[in-house]
Amino acid sequence: MFDVNKIRKDFKILERKIWDNKPLVYLDNAATTQKPNVVINSLVSYYENYNANIHRGVHKLAEEATTLYEDVRQKIKDFIDANSTAEIIFTRNTTESINLLAYCLDDSIIKDGDEILLTEMEHHSNIVPWYLLRDRRNITIKFTPITDNHELDYNTLEKLITKKTKIVSITHKSNVLGTVNDIQRIAKITKANNSILIVDAAQSAPHMKISFQDLGCDFLAFSSHKMCGPTGVGILVGKKELLEKMPPFLGGGEMIRKVTFDGFTTNDLPWKYEAGTPNIADVIAFGTAIDYIEKIGLENIYQHELKLTEYAFKKLKQFDFLHIYGPKEITKRAGIITFSNPVVHPHDIATIIDQDGVAIRAGHHCAQPLMKKLSVSATARASFYFYNTPEEVDIFINALNKAFDYFAVGACKELKQGVKSKK
Amino acid sequence: MFDVNKIRKDFKILERKIWDNKPLVYLDNAATTQKPNVVINSLVSYYENYNANIHRGVHKLAEEATTLYEDVRQKIKDFIDANSTAEIIFTRNTTESINLLAYCLDDSIIKDGDEILLTEMEHHSNIVPWYLLRDRRNITIKFTPITDNHELDYNTLEKLITKKTKIVSITHKSNVLGTVNDIQRIAKITKANNSILIVDAAQSAPHMKISFQDLGCDFLAFSSHKMCGPTGVGILVGKKELLEKMPPFLGGGEMIRKVTFDGFTTNDLPWKYEAGTPNIADVIAFGTAIDYIEKIGLENIYQHELKLTEYAFKKLKQFDFLHIYGPKEITKRAGIITFSNPVVHPHDIATIIDQDGVAIRAGHHCAQPLMKKLSVSATARASFYFYNTPEEVDIFINALNKAFDYFAVGACKELKQGVKSKK
Amino acid sequence: MQNQSLPQLDDLYKEIILEHYRKPHGREPLEKIDYQAEGMNPLCGDEVKLCLQLQDEQIIKVHLEGHGCSISVASGSMLAQMLEGKTVTEAQEITKHLKDIMHDRTNGKVVDIGDLEALEGVKKFPVRIKCALLPWTTFEEALVGHNHVEVS
């Protein structure tokens, strides 16, 4: 049974008061989520009982720590439905996972003259690594446009894929629009074209059930910190054949088989891509987070967020001067509400509602090209997770109301009216 | 006042019992150290009170988390005596810090035909990144030899540096031999030759006072987890002029100034080199570790380890068939004792003494080339930190005694005698 | 760190700031551009382009464009209003003093900064200090001939 009030007790930080005793209303979950007590306890338990460097030690602590660490790989393999643990690589975050690919696919896949296809709704983390690759190779980067309903334009995507398109890298769910892209549909196209399909699942993995094998992509990346886990852990899931073919990324301890004064050979997968002492404690705690999320149930998470989003949308209707981004249909963009208006700048909104303990994000959300496309320099974003409540939505809406009043009534009445009348 | 028994109370794990109630004797500190309670509490406090994504949020939590994170940069700048916080970059570990350099110095410094000078005592993390660079550029890698006393052969080093030597990368303290290299002496040579000097301080920063400015090197790398901090945090200290000149490493959020559909510009230092959501919690907890270490005092740490090493050496003399590596003079190699013997393999030693709760390392210590040079395939290593005691050394020695007895008396008496008589 | 007392919104959004925000100064194009720079706050996307027209050592006219929150827009507007007619040295002194105020290091020094005093309330909202300083940092960079700048 999904009981949000019971769930909230799992998060110590949700008891926190902001300023003079305002309860924290945390609606910045797309940036990072809060961590349940079990995850924090997992860190404590590791450091108080098992801490040792892994893989290399014969002693008891090292054996225990290694087992705990490698068990998480198995857990993630199951969670994301990969083929084997050889396909699960631990990185720092989604960003590093994608950069790893941009460096390693470079040598084995990309030649001068090739093309990479992205979309207009990508996060900087799925744009800049490819720009960096373009600095090393003479390649072209293209962007699949979005439609007026802020969905991917699949027809144009199909046309943009050519024989030169070696890589298609695409977000599963936009961190601004909330749009969920149809990866299976795209995978059919890329497979037929022999292009490599990379999926940025930073915003989807925390909120919906994903099967790596069913999606049909070649690589998938996501971050622990956006799904109840600690900061400092990212995942790269990759097809074994490709991971085997690709050269290593970082060199050092763990990733080698043998090193001599002349050269080296690489370790087996997945260790080939894990150089140096890993983020052992956080990987183990991420395992606890996965257990926790699975106990809550991804379908429950999805449904709860959908309900919250619907409720918030209904409430937001009162602000008829607000521009809300993303697909009209709520089922297409659950969990994220991004908005702006020409009177009160998102920064000012965020500052004002912060006074009521409400945490949202204001800015470009690391998606400046998308902002450009939407003809706006900054937007405000509220993003939900399963521990948020309708009551928190009410607090958020009331705080927003104050913000608009403050600016409109206090000083910019005519501007606000201007907006209204322009509509 | 340095009181080891009081200090031990700061580490919950030191109360741990191994097997049937053997106290843990943790002598694997060169692999990773234990974490004091204050560091663990720092993680808990962060996640229970401040957790938010940094730099990008206007709300209270984001502001607090950002302040906590950036304060650590200042702390580390002071700890390592860098010029400014712009020179302090957070990575995952020493290995990533060195790989960052191997990727970024590539484009701006290294040309085909150039040479890189390492030493025979390097850790894989300071060898393999350069081999990977050699896979991209047509360069030569040379190794400065070690002397019979297991010190760096400075005369040969001087001869090996030529006009083509663009990079000299060298460990400050060997993780096998314990040897501390004279960086200032080498810096004079590299400066005169216009070579870039990189120092792997993974084993020195935790154990002795270091000043980046006094050492005179261009880059310095070390790991949080080897100095009471959490796993998942490494540091790269670099001269600002070089960091400015170098291209970025990983692309994504945080490291950009502006991204368009055409290209991007990079953020200021140090953020230029920090892509994606950083390991926020662990960086903050590393700050607590730095405070803790400074409270203990690096001079105290150094002296205590020296005393322990002296004591252990004296005790080890009874095993006259043991081969002990590293400089004869204990002051030249405090804290690390690596040994082997032809009868009992290091793995067997480690397994046997683990039964008495003693944790040491057996193997190649991620320094296979050095093993080759020492004509041994594996060695055993005991490494101390400030919380170790002479009583623990006694337990270690007794356990060793058992191990040798077990093999020698139980089965290989003649072999042991063989060894003795060969001497 | 927790639970400082609530800073008052009215400290941040003084009437005079909102007025500058609603009707910013310095939006007319210049006849001649002697110095210019673009500034941005890379973490929120606020952008400003600042152009200066000088006669000898005197700032004749300031032009600003870009987009930003009320604080950065108002601060830019005040900059245009304040600096027009000042010598470069005077303008630099005002800039320095404003920065000192924001970073709490005036050491008791008092300088007449007119409307700018209204920005003092921003100090209670540390994340917004960048917004207030963006036009000023850009101004400084324009003078030294840097074409790009960002605040952090």
Next chain:
Amino acid sequence: MQNQSLPQLDDLYKEIILEHYRKPHGREPLEKIDYQAEGMNPLCGDEVKLCLQLQDEQIIKVHLEGHGCSISVASGSMLAQMLEGKTVTEAQEITKHLKDIMHDRTNGKVVDIGDLEALEGVKKFPVRIKCALLPWTTFEEALVGHNHVEVS
């Protein structure tokens, strides 16, 4: 996970293992090498090179070289002793059975493995299982023509 009962060293270091360690079989060079592979445990540096001389489907002679701990050396010695004279199929069955024993998946099946039984005690020392299996995995890889192998 904490405080399992102490596994007895005598389970690991059975007399017979120590004997093999002291005087390993299979150290003489072969006249003719039909299959060979090198194996290593990348995390500790143990290395073994294994060569096979076959006649039709029968293993005539096994040669091993390299260095390792008592467990991997003894296990290699037992391998040489056991497999000489066996057909490839028989040898593969023995290998499989040993692996099953080590990973606790024999499902009650009993196979006569002679001295190899002594290796069962290694199970109580999980990190040492790799040591025991190294020569066997290398043997399997030699047969399929892989020249390099490692256990993990």
